[in-house]
Amino acid sequence: MSTRLTKMAENRDKLIAAARRAFAEHGYAAASMDTLTAEAGLTRGALYHNFGDKRGLLAAVVDQIDSEMADYAKSVGAKAGDAWQGLLAEGAAYIEKALDPEVQRIVLLDGPSVLGDPSQWPSQNKCLQSTRNTIEQLIKNGTVKPVDPEAAAMLLNGAALNAALWLASSSDPQAMLPKTLEAFNLLASGFLVKN
Amino acid sequence: MSTRLTKMAENRDKLIAAARRAFAEHGYAAASMDTLTAEAGLTRGALYHNFGDKRGLLAAVVDQIDSEMADYAKSVGAKAGDAWQGLLAEGAAYIEKALDPEVQRIVLLDGPSVLGDPSQWPSQNKCLQSTRNTIEQLIKNGTVKPVDPEAAAMLLNGAALNAALWLASSSDPQAMLPKTLEAFNLLASGFLVKN
DNA sequence: GGTTTAACATACGAGGCGTATGTAGAATAT
DNA sequence: ATATTCTACATACGCCTCGTATGTTAAACC
Numbered sequence: 001m002s003t004r005l006t007k008m009a010e011n012r013d014k015l016i017a018a019a020r021r022a023f024a025e026h027g028y029a030a031a032s033m034d035t036l037t038a039e040a041g042l043t044r045g046a047l048y049h050n051f052g053d054k055r056g057l058l059a060a061v062v063d064q065i066d067s068e069m070a071d072y073a074k075s076v077g078a079k080a081g082d083a084w085q086g087l088l089a090e091g092a093a094y095i096e097k098a099l100d101p102e103v104q105r106i107v108l109l110d111g112p113s114v115l116g117d118p119s120q121w122p123s124q125n126k127c128l129q130s131t132r133n134t135i136e137q138l139i140k141n142g143t144v145k146p147v148d149p150e151a152a153a154m155l156l157n158g159a160a161l162n163a164a165l166w167l168a169s170s171s172d173p174q175a176m177l178p179k180t181l182e183a184f185n186l187l188a189s190g191f192l193v194k195n
Numbered sequence: 196m197s198t199r200l201t202k203m204a205e206n207r208d209k210l211i212a213a214a215r216r217a218f219a220e221h222g223y224a225a226a227s228m229d230t231l232t233a234e235a236g237l238t239r240g241a242l243y244h245n246f247g248d249k250r251g252l253l254a255a256v257v258d259q260i261d262s263e264m265a266d267y268a269k270s271v272g273a274k275a276g277d278a279w280q281g282l283l284a285e286g287a288a289y290i291e292k293a294l295d296p297e298v299q300r301i302v303l304l305d306g307p308s309v310l311g312d313p314s315q316w317p318s319q320n321k322c323l324q325s326t327r328n329t330i331e332q333l334i335k336n337g338t339v340k341p342v343d344p345e346a347a348a349m350l351l352n353g354a355a356l357n358a359a360l361w362l363a364s365s366s367d368p369q370a371m372l373p374k375t376l377e378a379f380n381l382l383a384s385g386f387l388v389k390n
Numbered sequence: 391g392g393t394t395t396a397a398c399a400t401a402c403g404a405g406g407c408g409t410a411t412g413t414a415g416a417a418t419a420t
Numbered sequence: 421a422t423a424t425t426c427t428a429c430a431t432a433c434g435c436c437t438c439g440t441a442t443g444t445t446a447a448a449c450c
Contacts, residue, residue, distance in 0.1 A: 002416090003416085003417095004415085004416055004417075004427080004428075007416095007428085008427095008428070008429095011428085011429085027308075028308075029224060029308075029309075032405080032406065032407095033406075033407070034405090034406075034407095042429075042430090043429070043430055043431080044407085044408090044430085044431095045428085045429045045430045045431075046428075046429055046430080047429095048407095048408075048409085048429095049427090049428060049429060050428090050429095053407085053408075054407070054408090108307070109307050109308045109311070110308050112303070112304050112307070112308070112360075113222075113223070113224075113304045113305050113307070113308035113309075114224075114308075116304070116364070117360050117361065117363070117364040118360075119360070119361045119364065120364055145381060147377065147378050147381055148374040148375070148377070148378055151358075151371070151374055151375045151377075151378040151379075152378050152381075152382070154357070154358065154361045155354050155357070155358060155378055155379060155382050156382075157357075158353060158354055158356075158357025158358065158360075158361070159350050159353055159354040159357070159382075161353075161357070162349070162350070162352075162353025162354070162356070162357060163346075163349065163350060163353065165307075165312050165313075165314070165353075166312065166314045166346075166349045166353070168312070169311070169312040169314065169315055176346070179343040179346055180343070180346045182342065182343070182346075183342050183343055183346040183347050183350055184346075184350060186340060186342055186347075186385050186386060187347070187350050187351075187354075187382060187383070187385045187386060188382070188385060189385040190381050190382045190383060190384040190385025190386070190387075191381060191382060191385070192385075197447085198447080198448095199396080199397075199446085199447055199448075202397085202447095203396095203397070203398095206397085206398085227436080227437070227438095228437075228438070229436095229437075229438095237398075237399090238398070238399055238400080239399090239400095239438085239439090240397085240398045240399045240400075241397075241398055241399085243398095243438095243439075243440085244396090244397060244398060245397090245398095248438085248439075249437095249438075249439090391450105392449105392450090393448100393449085393450085394447105394448085394449080394450095395446105395447085395448075395449090396445100396446095396447085396448095397444105397445090397446090397447095398443105398444085398445085398446100399442105399443080399444075399445095400441105400442080400443070400444090401440100401441085401442075401443090402439105402440085402441080402442095403438105403439095403440090403441100404437105404438090404439095404440105405436105405437090405438090406435105406436090406437085406438100407434105407435090407436085407437105408433105408434095408435090408436105409432100409433085409434090409435105410431105410432085410433080410434105411430105411431080411432080411433095412429105412430080412431070412432090413428105413429085413430075413431095414427100414428095414429090414430100415426105415427090415428090415429105416425105416426085416427085416428095417424105417425085417426075417427090418423105418424085418425075418426090419422105419423090419424080419425095420421100420422090420423090420424100
């Protein structure tokens with residue numbers, strides 16, 4: 001079936017896929033829209049019709065990658081024994097996923113510069129809301145000390161993302177990963193009532 | 196005295212000052228080198244001779260701002276009672292300083308995108324080294340649990356910088372500041388032996 | 391005082407983004 | 421079924437910006 005809507009959706013996906021590769025390889029600023037769209041078998045006309053401008057395309061790419069990360073982190077967190085262990089597991093999953101160069105370059109480096117503070121993005125906002133709910137539950141639970149849940153969620157998320165950035169540019173990321181996760185867990189335990 | 200070295204230093208300062216304003220107002224990508232240098236009473240020739248390229252100018256600007264921040268944070272930390280309180284005070288000072296829109300735009304958003312991971316910058320590296328030393332001292336001291344001091348310093352720094360970014364884009368930063376600092380201190384206390 | 395050097399200005403070319411206009415094929419109505 | 425409308429996309433154009441290559445002027449040195 002070649003209805004117009006499906007074709008348009010296909011082209012959107014093609015463009016986003018090509019943009020993921022181009023942005024990851026050259027960075028947002030150095031990625032050419034002409035070559036990017038040509039690799040997708042299209043032209044800049046399709047791009048500006050679907051996404052408005054270059055920035056709109058990045059927003060779509062970031063939303064896709066960030067949503068994939070959040071979904072994965074949540075699935076990992078759900079396997080944990082209790083809510084607190086789930087929170088730590090989500091953080092660890094985020095850190096590991098963020099070691100991917102594609103995530104690094106697009107979501108952690110170029111994304112904030114072009115799109116502004118990550119906590120305002122739709123994808124991150126969902127993630128923050130989710131961990132915020134978990135924290136509120138843990139406070140009522142008596143597991144976590146009374147603390148502003150929004151701020152706490154932001155701090156945990158921020159620490160995890162930053163840790164990934166730091167890890168990736170270290171000499172031996174795989175070797176440093178365990179120590180980093182250990183430090184992260186220790187840091188997070190500051191929110192616990194008893195430890 | 197109009198010796199060549201002093202004049203060159205003056206021009207360097209003029210360019211950096213103009214760049215601070217231009218980058219803060221329009222962002223790195225949208226800032227034009229032609230208008231920027233014209234505002235400094237010079238041309239692009241001076242720029243490329245002094246800094247190599249646009250990126251080199253940003254590096255100089257970031258180094259200046261970041262060093263100012265680090266100096267201020269350290270002076271605040273030195274006034275605290277003990278080393279641990281000093282560490283917390285430094286973190287709080289960083290968060291407050293990073294509320295400045297100039298710092299936000301240049302150091303926190305554009306800097307990482309153009310120059311890469313902040314922990315690799317000379318200025319940030321000095322700051323990380325300093326807090327790392329403090330943490331090592333606190334571990335020997337018996338105040339802080341045994342943890343990788345490098346990772347711990349990075350996590351504290353990262354959390355502080357991210358908190359500032361989040362704070363600035365909140366609806367009422369000044370009102371949220373106390374709660375954020377409280378949450379930050381609580382989080383940091385995870386490193387303590389007893390709390 | 392003449393020569394050299396270097397800091398900065400000027401001139402040039404290449405490339406990229408955004409928009410305005412053109413076009414072909416699907417959607418809709420009669 | 422055919423004519424019309426609409427829209428997703430292609431093509432063409434202009435403006436701006438960066439980086440470099442060349443020119444110029446004034447300090448530095450012998």
